[in-house]
Amino acid sequence: MSIQESAKLFIDRNKIVEVRALANDLQNPGSKIIASGYYNSVDALVQEVSKIDNNPNITGVYITLNKPNPEHCQPLNLPISRKTPKLSDRHTSRLTTLLIDLDPVRKPGINSTAEELEAARLRCNAVVGALKEMGFPEHMLCMSGNGYHAVFSTNLPVEDKPLVRDFLKALNHRFSDDAVKVDTTVYSPSQITKLYGTMTRKGPDTPERPQRRSSIESEPDTIVDITREQLRVVINKWGAPKKEQPTPATCSNPPAKKQNTGQPRTTIDVVAYSQKAGLEIMGTKVEAGSTIHKLKHCVFNPEHQNNDASIIQGADGVVFYQCFHNSCQGRIFQEVCKHLNCYPDEWGNRTRPFTGQENEATTEEGSSGSYTQSKLEPVPIEVFPPKIQDLILHMVDCFGTTDEIVVASLLAISGALIGTKRLLRIKQDWLVHAALYWMIIARTGDSKSPPINWLMRPLEAVERKLFLEWQALMELHEAAESARKRGDPKEKPPVRKQLKIGDVTMESRIEVLSRCPGGILEYRDELRGLFSDQDKYTGAKGSDQSKFLELYDRRPIQIDRINVKRQLNVYRPSLGILGGTQPKIVTECFGGNDSASGWPGRWITTHSQQSKPALWSEQVMPAEDLALWDSLVTTLHEYDMIEDKNGWPDGRVITVTQPGREVFIDYFNEMTMLPFMQEDVFRETIPKTKEHTLRLCNILHCINHAVSGTDEMTPVTEDEMVKAVTLGKWIYSHNVRTWNMIIRHRQTPEHQPVETRIAQAIINAESEINNGVLATSVIASYVNSGCSDKFSMTTDSIGRICSNRLKLQKNGDKSNRGWIVDTGTIDKLKTIYSLSARALSALAPSVKTPIEDVALVAHKALEALNLESNTFKLRAEGAPFMQDENTHRQPVTLHSYAPEEF
Numbered sequence: 058m059s060i061q062e063s064a065k066l067f068i069d070r071n072k073i074v075e076v077r078a079l080a081n082d083l084q085n086p087g088s089k090i091i092a093s094g095y096y097n098s099v100d101a102l103v104q105e106v107s108k109i110d111n112n113p114n115i116t117g118v119y120i121t122l123n124k125p126n127p128e129h130c131q132p133l134n135l136p137i138s139r140k141t142p143k144l145s146d147r148h149t150s151r152l153t154t155l156l157i158d159l160d161p162v163r164k165p166g167i168n169s170t171a172e173e174l175e176a177a178r179l180r181c182n183a184v185v186g187a188l189k190e191m192g193f194p195e196h197m198l199c200m201s202g203n204g205y206h207a208v209f210s211t212n213l214p215v216e217d218k219p220l221v222r223d224f225l226k227a228l229n230h231r232f233s234d235d236a237v238k239v240d241t242t243v244y245s246p247s248q249i250t251k252l253y254g255t256m257t258r259k260g261p262d263t264p265e266r267p268q269r270r271s272s273i274e275s276e277p278d279t280i281v282d283i284t285r286e287q288l289r290v291v292i293n294k295w296g297a298p299k300k301e302q303p304t305p306a307t308c309s310n311p312p313a314k315k316q317n318t319g320q321p322r323t324t325i326d327v328v329a330y331s332q333k334a335g336l337e338i339m340g341t342k343v344e345a346g347s348t349i350h351k352l353k354h355c356v357f358n359p360e361h362q363n364n365d366a367s368i369i370q371g372a373d374g375v376v377f378y379q380c381f382h383n384s385c386q387g388r389i390f391q392e393v394c395k396h397l398n399c400y401p402d403e404w405g406n407r408t409r410p411f412t413g414q415e416n417e418a419t420t421e422e423g424s425s426g427s428y429t430q431s432k433l434e435p436v437p438i439e440v441f442p443p444k445i446q447d448l449i450l451h452m453v454d455c456f457g458t459t460d461e462i463v464v465a466s467l468l469a470i471s472g473a474l475i476g477t478k479r480l481l482r483i484k485q486d487w488l489v490h491a492a493l494y495w496m497i498i499a500r501t502g503d504s505k506s507p508p509i510n511w512l513m514r515p516l517e518a519v520e521r522k523l524f525l526e527w528q529a530l531m532e533l534h535e536a537a538e539s540a541r542k543r544g545d546p547k548e549k550p551p552v553r554k555q556l557k558i559g560d561v562t563m564e565s566r567i568e569v570l571s572r573c574p575g576g577i578l579e580y581r582d583e584l585r586g587l588f589s590d591q592d593k594y595t596g597a598k599g600s601d602q603s604k605f606l607e608l609y610d611r612r613p614i615q616i617d618r619i620n621v622k623r624q625l626n627v628y629r630p631s632l633g634i635l636g637g638t639q640p641k642i643v644t645e646c647f648g649g650n651d652s653a654s655g656w657p658g659r660w661i662t663t664h665s666q667q668s669k670p671a672l673w674s675e676q677v678m679p680a681e682d683l684a685l686w687d688s689l690v691t692t693l694h695e696y697d698m699i700e701d702k703n704g705w706p707d708g709r710v711i712t713v714t715q716p717g718r719e720v721f722i723d724y725f726n727e728m729t730m731l732p733f734m735q736e737d738v739f740r741e742t743i744p745k746t747k748e749h750t751l752r753l754c755n756i757l758h759c760i761n762h763a764v765s766g767t768d769e770m771t772p773v774t775e776d777e778m779v780k781a782v783t784l785g786k787w788i789y790s791h792n793v794r795t796w797n798m799i800i801r802h803r804q805t806p807e808h809q810p811v812e813t814r815i816a817q818a819i820i821n822a823e824s825e826i827n828n829g830v831l832a833t834s835v836i837a838s839y840v841n842s843g844c845s846d847k848f849s850m851t852t853d854s855i856g857r858i859c860s861n862r863l864k865l866q867k868n869g870d871k872s873n874r875g876w877i878v879d880t881g882t883i884d885k886l887k888t889i890y891s892l893s894a895r896a897l898s899a900l901a902p903s904v905k906t907p908i909e910d911v912a913l914v915a916h917k918a919l920e921a922l923n924l925e926s927n928t929f930k931l932r933a934e935g936a937p938f939m940q941d942e943n944t945h946r947q948p949v950t951l952h953s954y955a956p957e958e959f
Contacts, residue, residue: 075094093143152246480707494660496643568625664795
């Protein structure tokens with residue numbers, strides 16, 4: 058769509074619009090110039106914009122969304138100017154347009170890649186698809202250049218600004234993740250958006266991250282306004298629970314009592330602090346008793362300029378930080394001080410008031426001691442088909458439960474129903490079934506049982522039907538046996554099929570699996586019983602747990618039955634487990650040497666986050682949800698099986714498209730590198746998290762096709778794998794919290810690969826020590842030397858690990874900032890950490906090494922070891938190989954070189 062058509066849309070709706078152009082300030086690099094003008098003529102607007110749109114110095118051209126007061130918009134239809142007063146909220150008369158802005162997450166100041174742009178498009182479709190299911194009208198779909206916009210029509214008073222704000226926050230709570238976020242800052246009545254049809258120049262124009270021309274991709278046939286009631290429905294359904302704002306106690310006027318440091322709280326001189334911290338104040342004004350100090354740019358992102366950021370001091374002396382950009386929402390003044398490593402003089406020399414952990418973790422006390430709770434990812438309900446999303450939300454409202462309990466139960470039950478009947482192949486020798494071991498960690502009163510019982514209802518109906526059919530066949534069999542004459546062959550008794558089991562021994566469990574090759578579900582309301590019952594009847598310590606490990610991996614399993622000649626043998630078993638427990642019980646379930654056996658890593662643990670009280674409700678589950686779940690259970694249960702070449706029942710194989718494989722490969726590598734990038738990464742969880750993600754992909758794929766009534770044997774698409782990866786990251790965040798609980802309980806610190814990486818850098822940087830101090834920037838240069846950009850670490854991350862994990866002391870002298878490192882520290886690091894150059898080399902970009910270079914290095918190594926052999930076989934992993942005339946790979950024979958050749 059052309060600029061003219063876009064301009065006509067907004068002028069027809071709002072009568073008058075403001076156009077703003079942003080340009081780079083060539084005389085002041087890093088700053089922006091803003092020019093604007095008001096128009097009620099499409100021709101005048103297009104003529105002016107056409108003059109500037111092709112100017113490479115213009116980063117973007119924007120237009121106002123809502124209807125302004127005409128008396129403020131003077132003069133009209135003149136060239137844009139820096140002197141033209143810009144539209145403000147108080148100069149807006151009506152909210153006529155609602156903008157939902159989906160942006161891919163990336164570094165500031167760069168354009169999006171094609172993949173990032175596509176992710177934003179898919180997320181935008183998911184948002185509007187969910188809104189349409191709730192009765193929202195058609196929308197206008199726009200590509201902004203780096204993301205996607207869904208533009209709706211509305212007709213609301215400007216006083217409804219908070220309603221629009223809460224609506225966007227609700228969408229953000231439901232649909233945002235680490236890849237794409239809903240912009241929650243575009244609710245202002247004077248909000249601007251891209252003038253569609255113009256160029257977007259967020260960053261340099263490169264093949265990977267090109268500059269693009271924005272566009273309108275689709276328009277509704279008829280325009281229908283969104284109502285207040287529709288906005289409130291979304292807020293009530295998806296809005297995040299309101300959190301108490303951090304009390305800026307360290308910034309307030311002196312109260313009667315003092316802090317534990319013995320120093321009174323004092324009012325801060327913001328101007329003096331800004332000078333000390335190097336912050337440039339562009340202007341100061343007083344509104345409603347508060348003093349607003351406008352900053353030249355945001356403390357956390359220099360790209361946020363032009364009055365976007367402020368330090369505000371209330372009439373009571375309380376100091377706040379504010380930046381209007383979405384990425385800076387929620388920042389507080391203490392974070393400014395921490396980020397700049399500069400604190401107000403009024404705070405004196407006492408301990409820093411803010412550690413940076415308050416927004417990221419909380420501490421919980423239980424019978425197992427205290428532990429740090431890691432940040433949990435929100436439940437990504439958007440990965441499910443819209444009908445399943447509605448079912449989940451209806452269950453949460455009806456049973457007064459949590460998203461986590463419903464989604465975990467739904468996935469675990471569905472996975473057990475699919476079992477081994479459908480197998481997902483990601484590569485030739487990697488097949489995964491769908492059954493999972495799932496533990497829901499919830500406190501008493503979190504309404505865990507009612508939603509699970511509702512989901513189990515159709516399984517119990519099928520189970521009852523199967524039992525009655527077996528009972529009838531058994532009666533016929535017994536009658537036939539009674540009538541059988543001596544010498545006639547015996548008939549085999551009918552096999553009883555089952556869907557679920559409860560409290561059983563391992564022998565009974567294997568017996569049921571031998572009769573149900575497709576798989577079964579074991580449900581325990583309290584999982585502690587399953588763990589405590591292990592080996593209760595066998596006396597063989599560890600035997601039951603080893604059987605569970607074999608069942609998880611679908612390995613053949615057998616049991617020798619006492620006093621019976623035959624054996625129980627299951628070729629490819631599939632067992633799904635679902636149950637719950639309380640937080641204080643978790644460490645009892647995973648104790649001793651379980652981590653070494655891999656037992657905890659095979660479990661998905663989900664922590665229920667009850668955000669509001671489960672008050673009395675008359676709501677019941679809709680009939681369409683009942684029918685949907687019944688149909689889904691029936692479809693998954695009735696999946697057929699085939700026979701393999703040996704006559705054993707086996708599942709049918711679902712393949713993955715190449716784009717889907719590439720998504721998983723990127724995720725696989727990302728997860729593999731986590732221990733080398735972050736602290737508090739528990740390696741035991743990572744291998745099985747990858748496996749869990751593939752099983753979740755299998756489940757999602759089958760649910761999608763069962764709901765839509767299509768063939769599940771079609772390959773897994775890229776979009777389905779993206780959703781599975783989203784689920785994988787969600788469960789990983791919960792498993793990390795569980796491992797935090799386990800490790801804190803055991804009080805056995807484990808050295809992480811990221812510690813080893815930084816310790817190695819410090820040892821290598823010994824020559825850079827200045828008066829006993831090693832700067833963080835120097836450590837960073839050694840840490841990131843030779844690494845690809847993807848695996849580089851920030852100085853903030855390195856600083857945290859130096860302090861929290863390596864226990865280094867920071868030098869207090871500002872003239873020589875850094876970490877106190879002496880020869881004793883170096884020796885200690887060498888003693889504690891087993892350094893592996895081969896492991897660290899995995900961080901470096903892939904480089905092909907000529908065979909001659911390998912030979913030289915290898916012979917130098919032999920010489921250093923005083924080995925006199927003239928030849929040796931090179932078998933190092935990843936080393937190049939020669940090929941003989943039959944194209945067989947052969948180890949290279951390397952001969953000694955004369956000293957001068959080195």
